[in-house]
Amino acid sequence: MEKYYHIVTYGCQMNVHESEKIAGILCELGYKNCDDAESADIVVFNTCCIRENAENHAFGNIGMLKKLKSIKKDMIIAVGGCMTQQMGKADNLHGKFPYVDIIFGTHNLSNLKNLILQKQKQKKSVIEILDSEGEIVEGEQPFRTSFPNAWVNITYGCNNFCSYCIVPYVRGRERSRKSENIIAEVKDLIKQGYKEITLLGQNVNSYGNDTNGDLSFPELLEKLAQLDGKFRLRFMTSHPKDFSEELAKVIAKYPKICNCVHLPVQSGSNSVLKAMNRKYTAEQYLARVETLKSFVPDCTITTDIIVGFPGETEKDFEDTVELVKKVNYSSAFTFVYSKRKGTVAEKMENQIDEETSKRRIMHLIEVVNSLTREHSKKYIGKTVEILCEDYDAKKNLYLGRDEYGRMGYFESEKNVIGEFINIKVLQANGVSLIGEIVKD
Ligand code: 5AD
Ligand code: SF4
Numbered sequence: 001m002e003k004y005y006h007i008v009t010y011g012c013q014m015n016v017h018e019s020e021k022i023a024g025i026l027c028e029l030g031y032k033n034c035d036d037a038e039s040a041d042i043v044v045f046n047t048c049c050i051r052e053n054a055e056n057h058a059f060g061n062i063g064m065l066k067k068l069k070s071i072k073k074d075m076i077i078a079v080g081g082c083m084t085q086q087m088g089k090a091d092n093l094h095g096k097f098p099y100v101d102i103i104f105g106t107h108n109l110s111n112l113k114n115l116i117l118q119k120q121k122q123k124k125s126v127i128e129i130l131d132s133e134g135e136i137v138e139g140e141q142p143f144r145t146s147f148p149n150a151w152v153n154i155t156y157g158c159n160n161f162c163s164y165c166i167v168p169y170v171r172g173r174e175r176s177r178k179s180e181n182i183i184a185e186v187k188d189l190i191k192q193g194y195k196e197i198t199l200l201g202q203n204v205n206s207y208g209n210d211t212n213g214d215l216s217f218p219e220l221l222e223k224l225a226q227l228d229g230k231f232r233l234r235f236m237t238s239h240p241k242d243f244s245e246e247l248a249k250v251i252a253k254y255p256k257i258c259n260c261v262h263l264p265v266q267s268g269s270n271s272v273l274k275a276m277n278r279k280y281t282a283e284q285y286l287a288r289v290e291t292l293k294s295f296v297p298d299c300t301i302t303t304d305i306i307v308g309f310p311g312e313t314e315k316d317f318e319d320t321v322e323l324v325k326k327v328n329y330s331s332a333f334t335f336v337y338s339k340r341k342g343t344v345a346e347k348m349e350n351q352i353d354e355e356t357s358k359r360r361i362m363h364l365i366e367v368v369n370s371l372t373r374e375h376s377k378k379y380i381g382k383t384v385e386i387l388c389e390d391y392d393a394k395k396n397l398y399l400g401r402d403e404y405g406r407m408g409y410f411e412s413e414k415n416v417i418g419e420f421i422n423i424k425v426l427q428a429n430g431v432s433l434i435g436e437i438v439k440d
Contacts, residue, residue: 005031006040010058011048013236014200015081017151018109019046022080023143025112033143037065040075042116047081049166051338055083062097069099076119078102080109085170087342090129098125105129106171110137133157133172136212138181148195148418149389152185153177154220155201160239162266163277163344164309164337167202174202176212179220183227190229195387195418197224199235205242218246225254230420232387232403236262237304241279243288248295258403259296260330263289264304268323269316272309275348282323289327300330300375300404307364308337308357310348317360321367330375330404331431332368336361369430376406376428383424383438384408388416397434407432 005026009019022044023033037043045062048054058079065077077100084090085105093103101119104112107130119126136156144150157172158165186197199221201207207217215223217235224233233256238247240263251257263285267273270281280288292299305320324332336357339346386408388400397409398416409432410423423435 003029003031003041004034004039005042005044006034006037007044007046008037008058008061009046010054010081011046011050013151013198014153014202015046015048016146017142017153017200018081019044020142020144020151021109021140022046022112023145024141025110025116027143028141029113029116037068037075042076042078044078044080047079047083049081049083049086049089049170049340051335052340053338058083059096062093062100066097066099076101076116078104078112078116080104080106080112082106082167082170084129086166087169090127094125094127101125103127103129107131107133110140133175136175136177138177144194146389148193148387149198150189150194150196151198151200152182152189153201154182154199154204154207154217154235158202159206160203160279161277161344163275163348164306164340166340166343169342171202174206174210176207176210178212179208179215179223182220183223186224187227190227190231193418194231195420196232196234196389199224199233201235202237203239203242204235205238205244205247216246218244218250221247221257222250222254225250225256231256233257234260238263240265240285240288243292245291245295248292251292251299252295258405259299260302260404261292261299262302262304263292265323265327266304266306267309267312267316268320269312270319272312272316272320275311275345276306276309277344282319286323286326298404301327302405303327303329303332304335305332305364306335306337307360308352310337310345310352311350312337312352312360317364321364324364324367324371329368329371330406331372334361334364334368373428373430376430376433379406379425379428379433381425383422384433384435386410386421386423388412388419388421390417391415399432409434410437412437 007019047058090103115126155176157174158168159174161168268282384402386400388398398412399409422438425433425435427434
């Protein structure tokens with residue numbers, strides 16, 4: 001009899017890729033993918049705890065499965081991801097949702113197979129949260145779901161301890177994968193026909209700083225850019241404090257490396273940046289942007305910004321808006337500060353009220369959207385190369401991104417997913433473009 005799995009993913013790209021690894025484990029156990037919990041024999045929640053709303057969302061969805069589980073008693077429910085790795089959270093989850101069968105942490109993803117086999121033999125829930133990171137596990141076979149795009153971890157964990165952030169507590173210390181393993185994985189992906197490789201790490205710029213490091217990040221990137229074949233390279237996330245001139249030069253030297261850098265600023269106010277423990281000032285950030293632009297003049301920059309950090313004054317917020325306009329980001333993720341248990345910022349005085357944060361984020365979103373629209377408008381009439389990644393059945397259009405990360409839609413008679421297509425841009429709709437294929 002066929003067995004099916006369903007994975008619910010919360011949070012960032014890192015988690016999306018982790019879900020691909022979970023899917024790989026489930027495939028190995030003979031499960032096939034399905035789109036809803038009702039048809040599944042195992043449901044896995046891959047949670048995120050970076051902000052409270054992601055956590056609440058997961059809690060709500062796990063709660064909603066209670067009824068289904070009372071009917072489908074043999075269905076296995078597993079909860080993993082960084083939410084479970086928080087101190088005391090696994091017990092809390094088990095108490096609230098006793099019908100959850102397996103709770104596993106971020107450090108024991110590779111043991112999920114054994115946990116499932118153990119659960120199949122016993123009635124009692126299986127809970128395993130390891131305190132320490134352990135060795136990096138190689139040789140995983142993720143079930144990739146985003147052809148022609150593929151994600152490749154280069155580091156795990158984070159050492160930066162930004163005062164608002166829970167990641168270092170739930171993902172452990174920074175560990176780099178050996179460069180030979182990364183290069184082998186990328187080579188294999190290119191051989192399989194993947195056309196865009198995104199290197200993942202909480203701070204890719206500190207790649208190789210630990211004992212596994214034989215190459216620096218620019219050196220690793222250069223080695224990958226020298227591989228044969230037509231493909232694109234991206235990376236995220238770059239901590240501005242470690243963004244070097246050497247990296248800017250490598251980006252400039254190799255056309256395969258996209259001229260698009262995600263450089264989270266978080267705030268434009270020096271006092272807020274200091275309280276956030278970001279280790280740079282607004283001036284230093286702008287200088288890094290200048291360096292990047294001096295080597296890669298057409299480089300677009302995207303960012304993450306938090307509003308409503310404890311103590312943020314109206315003037316601090318204005319400084320952020322001013323910096324956003326100065327850098328002229330092509331797009332930005334904007335967040336309202338979310339108090340996380342165990343972080344330094346949790347104990348800070350002067351937490352900002354909801355109304356003020358809401359007003360500030362609405363204003364910031366308007367500013368960011370208008371910059372995004374301006375960037376899109378400049379595309380009209382130009383020809384851009386899109387890597388086609390999907391087909392939108394509702395719009396009856398194919399879609400993909402250019403090297404700067406802009407989404408472009410176009411009509412095509414044949415399936416061109418996985419191909420580089422030149423389109424002439426006819427319209428710009430804020431964040432996306434509409435164009436027609438240029439016949440050669
Ligand atoms: N509240 C709001 N946003 C946060 N981020 C990280 N922690 C928090 C928090 N406690 C944001 C940062 C980071 C992005 C991945 O999530 O902007 O760059
Ligand atoms: Fe969190 Fe800062 Fe590490 Fe990013 S660099 S994961 S924001 S602690």
